[in-house]
Amino acid sequence: MPKTLAKTDVVIVGMGAAGGVAALPLTNAGLKVIGLEAGGWLSPRDFAPDELRNSSRNWPQSAQKAATEAPTVRATAEDRANQGGHPMMNAVGGTTMHYWAQSWRLNPWDFNVVSATKERYGGDRLPAGTTVEDWPISYDDLEPYYEKVEVTVGISGQAGNVQGRINKHGNIFEGERKSEYPMAALRSSPFTDMMSAAALKLDWNPFQGPAAITTELYDGRAPCQYHGFCNKGGCHVQAKSSTAVTSIPKAIDTGNLEVVTFARVTNIVTDNNGKVTGVDYIKGNETFFQPADVVLLASYAYENVRLLQLSKSRAFPNGLANNAGQVGRHYLTHHQGSPVLALFPTDLHNWYGLPAQGVAIDEWADDNFDHSDLDFIGGANLWVHTDRKPMSAAKMSTFGEVRSWGSDWKAFIMKNADRTNYAYIQKTTLPYENNYLDLDPVVKDLLGFPVTRITARYGDNEKRITAFSQEKMEQWYLEAGAIKVVKSPPGNAMGASTHAYGGSRMGDNSETNVVDRWGFAHEAPNLGILGASVMGTSGARNPTLTVQALSWRTAEYLANNWRSIVG
Amino acid sequence: MTTDFDKKNKQGVTVEEQQQSLGLSRRNLLKGAGIVGAAAVSSTAASTVIAQDGSSSMLANKAIMAREALEVLTAAEAETLEAFCDCLIPSDENGPGAKEARAVHYIDRSLASHNSGSRHNYMVGLSALNDYCNKTRNKQFSRLSKDLQNSILQAVQANKIEGFAPSAVDFFNMVRSHTIDGTFCDPYYGGNQNFVGWDMVRYPGIRLGASETDVAKGALLQPNHQSAYDHSTYTKIASNIDTKTGTTKGSDHA
Numbered sequence: 001m002p003k004t005l006a007k008t009d010v011v012i013v014g015m016g017a018a019g020g021v022a023a024l025p026l027t028n029a030g031l032k033v034i035g036l037e038a039g040g041w042l043s044p045r046d047f048a049p050d051e052l053r054n055s056s057r058n059w060p061q062s063a064q065k066a067a068t069e070a071p072t073v074r075a076t077a078e079d080r081a082n083q084g085g086h087p088m089m090n091a092v093g094g095t096t097m098h099y100w101a102q103s104w105r106l107n108p109w110d111f112n113v114v115s116a117t118k119e120r121y122g123g124d125r126l127p128a129g130t131t132v133e134d135w136p137i138s139y140d141d142l143e144p145y146y147e148k149v150e151v152t153v154g155i156s157g158q159a160g161n162v163q164g165r166i167n168k169h170g171n172i173f174e175g176e177r178k179s180e181y182p183m184a185a186l187r188s189s190p191f192t193d194m195m196s197a198a199a200l201k202l203d204w205n206p207f208q209g210p211a212a213i214t215t216e217l218y219d220g221r222a223p224c225q226y227h228g229f230c231n232k233g234g235c236h237v238q239a240k241s242s243t244a245v246t247s248i249p250k251a252i253d254t255g256n257l258e259v260v261t262f263a264r265v266t267n268i269v270t271d272n273n274g275k276v277t278g279v280d281y282i283k284g285n286e287t288f289f290q291p292a293d294v295v296l297l298a299s300y301a302y303e304n305v306r307l308l309q310l311s312k313s314r315a316f317p318n319g320l321a322n323n324a325g326q327v328g329r330h331y332l333t334h335h336q337g338s339p340v341l342a343l344f345p346t347d348l349h350n351w352y353g354l355p356a357q358g359v360a361i362d363e364w365a366d367d368n369f370d371h372s373d374l375d376f377i378g379g380a381n382l383w384v385h386t387d388r389k390p391m392s393a394a395k396m397s398t399f400g401e402v403r404s405w406g407s408d409w410k411a412f413i414m415k416n417a418d419r420t421n422y423a424y425i426q427k428t429t430l431p432y433e434n435n436y437l438d439l440d441p442v443v444k445d446l447l448g449f450p451v452t453r454i455t456a457r458y459g460d461n462e463k464r465i466t467a468f469s470q471e472k473m474e475q476w477y478l479e480a481g482a483i484k485v486v487k488s489p490p491g492n493a494m495g496a497s498t499h500a501y502g503g504s505r506m507g508d509n510s511e512t513n514v515v516d517r518w519g520f521a522h523e524a525p526n527l528g529i530l531g532a533s534v535m536g537t538s539g540a541r542n543p544t545l546t547v548q549a550l551s552w553r554t555a556e557y558l559a560n561n562w563r564s565i566v567g
Numbered sequence: 568m569t570t571d572f573d574k575k576n577k578q579g580v581t582v583e584e585q586q587q588s589l590g591l592s593r594r595n596l597l598k599g600a601g602i603v604g605a606a607a608v609s610s611t612a613a614s615t616v617i618a619q620d621g622s623s624s625m626l627a628n629k630a631i632m633a634r635e636a637l638e639v640l641t642a643a644e645a646e647t648l649e650a651f652c653d654c655l656i657p658s659d660e661n662g663p664g665a666k667e668a669r670a671v672h673y674i675d676r677s678l679a680s681h682n683s684g685s686r687h688n689y690m691v692g693l694s695a696l697n698d699y700c701n702k703t704r705n706k707q708f709s710r711l712s713k714d715l716q717n718s719i720l721q722a723v724q725a726n727k728i729e730g731f732a733p734s735a736v737d738f739f740n741m742v743r744s745h746t747i748d749g750t751f752c753d754p755y756y757g758g759n760q761n762f763v764g765w766d767m768v769r770y771p772g773i774r775l776g777a778s779e780t781d782v783a784k785g786a787l788l789q790p791n792h793q794s795a796y797d798h799s800t801y802t803k804i805a806s807n808i809d810t811k812t813g814t815t816k817g818s819d820h821a
Contacts, residue, residue, distance in 0.1 A: 048801035049773045052752040057681050189782055225776030236775065236800075349785040351770055352777030390751040390770040395744070404724075405655040405743060406717060410767070414661060417768035418786065 002280050002287040008034045010558070011279055011292035013265045013307070016094020018530035019298030020243025021149060021548045022555035027256035029559035034290060035248075036263040036281055038065040038299075039090030042097060042244070047234035051389040054233040060098045061232075064090040065264055069445035071302050071452040075493035076434065081453050083443055087498040088300045092259060093244025095300070095498065096544065097234045100355035101212040101241070103155045104541035105146050105549075108139035108175040109366040113430075113537055116367060117377050125377055127461040130430045131330050133536055136508045136517035139175040145549035145556075147178055152250075154218045154241040155545070156183035157210030170207050173362045183215045186224060189386050191348040191421070192359040198480035204361050209383065211356035212241035212544070221245065228387055230354045263288075266447065267311050268295055268527070274315035275567070276527045282447070293566045294558060298530040298551065302452045302496070305331075305437045305503035305533060308514075310449055321521040326514050327504060328438050330431035331454070334499035334538050335462045337491040339422045340473040342482040343399050347418040353386015364472050365540040366428065376461045378428025380469035381540040382476060384421055393417040399484045423473050426499075427465045429458070429538045435494065437503050456494035466490040499532070499543055506534040506550075519554035526565055528554050639678040639686060645671055647693045650709035652746045654716050663763040665750050673749030673758030685741060688731075692738035695730030696723065755796045762792045 010026055012019040015037035026033050053059040061067055066088050072081035088095045109116055112134045117125050126132065149155070159180045160170025185208035188196070192208070199206035213230075214223045224239040238245045251257040260283065267280040269289065278291035297304050308327045311320040319327050361382040362368055371377055394413055397420070402408040435456035443451045470487040477485050507513030510522035515534050521527040530551040532543045539546075558565055637645055649671045656665035665671075678686050700708045700719065708716060722728050726736040749758030751765065753773075759765060765772060769786040773795055781788055796802050 045800055048795040048798075049775070050753050050755075050795045050801075052748060052756055056748060056752075187779065190785075226782070227773075227775055227777055347769075347785045349782050351785075352774065352782050390765050390768055391748060393768055393770070394747045394751045394764075403721075405720075407657050407659045407661070410656055410659065410664065411661055414767055414769070417770070 002289040004289045004291065007278075007291040007293075008032050009292065010034070010294045010296060011036060011290050012296045012298050012530075013268075013279060014038070014094065014297075014299035014303075014531075015092050015243070015248060015259055016298065016300070017096045017243060017544050018547050018551040019296065020093060020096070020248045021153070022296055022298060022530055022551040023251040023257050024152065024247040025552055025555040026559055027251040027254040031256060031559060031562070033251070033257045034292070035257060035259045036265055036279070036290070037090070037092050037259060037261050038264050039092065039094075040261045041092050042234060044234070044236045044238060047229070047236045049227060049229040049233070049236070051229075051391050054098075054229065055231055055389065056391060058085075058232065060091075060234070061086065061089045066090050066300070066303070069303070069306075069449075069451050071437075071454050071496045072440045072443050073454045073493055073495050075455075075457040077455055079493075081440060081443075081455070083451070084496055086302075087496055091244070092248060092261065093242040096212070096240070096242040097244060098230075098232045099498070099544065100230055100542075102356050102542040103150070103157070103210045103212040103241075103545040104539075105143075105174060105177075105210075106139065106537075106539040106541065106546050107173060107362075107366045107368075109368075110428075110537050110539035111135040111138050111142075113377070120367065121371060121377075125371075127377070127430060127432075127459055129432045129434065129459065130461075131433055131512070132430045133505075133507055133509070133512065135536055136506060142546070142549050142553065143175065143178060145553045146545065148552055149545060149548045151182050153212060153243065153246040153548070154183065154214055154221070155181055155210055155212055156185055156215040157181040158185040158208050160207065168205055171360070171362050172205050173365070173368045181210065183218060185209070186211055186213060186215055186354075186357045187226075188359070189349065189353055189357060191350055191353070191386055192357065192384070194348075195384050195476070195480050196359050198476060199359070199361055202476065202479055204363050204476075206359045206361060209356065209358050209360045210545075213354075213356055214239045214241065219246070224354070226352055226354060226357070228352045228354045228389075230356065231387060264447070265299075265307065266449065268297070268307060268320050270311070270313045270315050270320060270524065272314050274524055276320075276524050294526045294528065296528040296530055296554070296558075301331075301500040301503055301531055301533040302437065302454075304529060304531055306439065306450075306452045308504065309437075309439050316523070321504070321514055321523045321527060323523055324511055324514075326512060328436045330502040330505045330512075330536060331435050331437045331456055331494075332429045332431050332501050332538060333456070333494045333497035334501075334543075335427040335429045335458055335466065335491060336424045336497075336499065338466050338470065338488045339424045340470050340477065340488070341397050341399070341420065341422045341486040342477040342480075343416065343484040344419045344421070344481060345483050346481075348386075348388075348421060350386040350388040350418060350421070353388065355385050355387045357387070358383055358385030361472075361476065364469055374464075374468070376464035376468070378430070378461065378465055379540060380425050380427040380465055380472075382423060382425060382469065382473055384423050384476075388418065390417070393420075396420050397486060399486060421477070423477075425466075425469050425473060426538075426540050426542070427462060427469060428540050429462055429501075431502055431505075431536065432456075432459055454494060454496065457492050458490065458494060463490045499538065501532045501535045501538050501543065504529045504533040505536045507536065518557045519550060520565065526567065528558060530554060635672065638675050639683075640671075640675045640689070644689065644693045645675065646709050647697055647707065648674065648689075648742070650716060651693075651696070651720065651742055652749075654713070654720050655743055655746045656750055657713075662767065664767075665746050667760065667763045668750040668758050669760040670746045670749030670758050672760075673752065673756055674745050676757045677745065677748070682745065685745075688733070688738060688741065691730070691732040692735075692742070695728065695735075695738075698730060699728050753794050753796070755794050762790065765792075766790060
């Protein structure tokens with residue numbers, strides 16, 4: 001029997017990007033919050049500039065809970081599912097510790113793909129088999145929460161549309177913002193300047209991307225030093241605006257947040273009426289039951305869905321909040337494979353760049369261009385960034401010029417190590433009927449629970465966006481002076497990704513969605529779900545800021561409607 | 568030496584007993600003959616290796632290497648792998664390669680730790696490579712000319728030789744990847760000795776900050792030749808340093 005602990009107002013499962021933000025409005029409102037986190041605290045001393053350890057050996061993820069429960073992957077129900085890696089990490093701050101920190105708002109179109117497409121092109125343009133719906137909320141509904149997060153955690157960037165005033169140094173296609181970013185964008189570099197100049201020649205509108213990275217002294221944290229070890233590394237000067245150094249310490253300062261580290265949640269407990277009563281977790285060799293009036297599920301998309309599917313009860317025999325059979329449905333990962341590689345005739349000076357220090361083109365994203373004569377909807381944000389390290393540089397493509405080893409190869413990399421660039425290109429990706437998450441019938445985690453099984457592949461719409469956007473990217477590289485460009489083929493199976501969406505989608509219709517427009521389960525109203533698992537579309541840019549804005553919104557709604565939600 | 572070993576073995580004495588009685592390991596014996604480091608080889612090839620080890624860069628590192636063990640690989644495996652890595656990233660007219668970077672030393676250490684799961688495939692693969700060379704050329708891989716070694720490795724990469732685990736091309740790709748790791752990693756891990764890998768690709772080195780001026784200089788920026796662990800904050804010894812961070816607010820933060 002688990003040891004029953006003292007009841008709390010709210011328990012949050014996961015102190016990462018989502019839970020770490022939600023804790024702040026709750027504790028500011030005086031609610032007592034317990035944050036259960038599978039990892040521990042990390043400090044700048046843990047973030048050595050070490051490419052082998054960080055990028056190649058995945059130190060930040062090794063020996064973590066997530067690594068022991070990596071999903072299995074198959075393209076279709078006919079294929080065998082194989083276990084791969086897990087892209088996320090367990091720590092206070094979660095993957096905001098070692099992510100690239102690009103912090104975009106979605107564009108307005110991403111919230112109403114169905115109705116906007118119908119309005120502009122007629123009714124039959126949605127790809128066959130897609131289960132996409134309009135979000136129950138619009139960009140304008142989320143705008144105030146985007147702003148709260150941008151100011152609280154500290155986002156740098158260049159606005160393109162403040163209250164209707166268009167600024168060509170920012171994204172002219174973005175939704176209207178109420179205010180400027182709290183900090184100026186990361187600086188440009190010789191390479192991004194070169195790419196920006198080329199884009200202007202093409203009559204495109206280049207701009208520096210937004211990042212959860214400080215560019216000035218902000219809230220007591222030092223500005224970015226541009227040493228360039230963001231990728232799978234935490235920040236040695238805490239310039240990266242992880243929740244571990246922003247919203248979580250602020251929530252702890254209220255006296256209302258207790259963070260419990262190395263706690264593995266195994267079950268969300270419900271009573272016979274379907275009301276959630278708390279969570280079971282394991283810490284060390286002990287099992288605890290943490291009672292709470294409200295549970296906020298805020299682990300990563302895979303674990304959110306898996307915990308729901310594992311939490312079977314009399315009221316929910318098929319998994320929590322799954323009586324309508326929607327848990328695990330409408331799953332997708334961003335199509336961001338199939339990069340375009342370029343070789344330039346001169347050094348690009350990228351040894352000290354970081355992945356968020358880049359320049360973007362939004363002309364070919366979302367519905368920012370006319371699709372009347374095209375055979376797809378949506379598009380891609382073109383993004384080039386600095387960031388180069390010696391091991392990965394030495395593993396560069398040889399562009400067919402030399403074989404991959406020997407004296408000729410050595411001469412090739414000596415000349416070209418700082419002359420390549422690749423664009424991974426984030427593309428609109430839609431949910432489809434045949435793409436879903438369920439429990440693997442064979443593979444178990446260390447505790448004996450089934451891991452998540454991903455059954456998903458990209459559709460023709462994603463492949464057509466890939467071909468279209470790769471041509472635009474090639475055009476951009478060539479205009480900038482590239483002497484060789486290589487386009488990789490589009491992906492098929494959707495492997496485990498850092499950009500995973502759906503599985504507990506948000507929507508007004510309880511027959512096709514798990515949570516309502518405020519993020520609370522249709523079938524279990526005192527269960528809130530935070531994270532990209534509630535998102536029904538991907539947009540063409542990184543998800544974290546949207547996840548955080550939604551989390552703040554759900555938490556604020558909970559604080560303002562406490563009595564009706566607790567019941 | 569070989570002759571002595573053989574005689575004693577015929578008298579029913581094990582190699583271990585023999586080494587104990589001599590107070591010597593085989594490697595010590597070889598070292599006594601002037602053979603040191605990752606290129607240590609079977610005694611039958613002593614003369615060849617003495618010649619190989621006579622290069623100035625190896626002599627410069629002799630003091631360091633004299634105290635280093637082969638942690639996982641056998642001496643014969645290390646010899647074969649050394650020749651393999653030297654084909655992949657050769658020491659040539661363009662300067663040092665995998666050998667000077669001590670990629671084999673890196674790989675040996677990694678097989679005792681992070682890459683321990685690859686130990687079996689190294690054992691099988693290096694043995695298969697030598698079996699092929701012995702069968703077709705009557706010599707071990709490392710004894711063949713560089714041209715011949717290169718053409719055999721092309722056949723391995725093209726998956727045309729049997730006996731590897733899981734396949735010849737997989738083995739080739741693994742060794743290539745580990746050789747690059749060992750040549751371009753932080754020197755802490757036992758490769759990239761004297762920063763030869765970073766200098767090869769004109770990487771100016773790890774810095775805790777890079778100014779716009781630094782970036783503008785590009786490859787003209789003076790290499791600083793520092794390991795991440797030359798910065799004491801990232802080492803074990805720094806555990807009593809107060810880093811005064813936001814995360815220290817956590818209840819169980821170290």
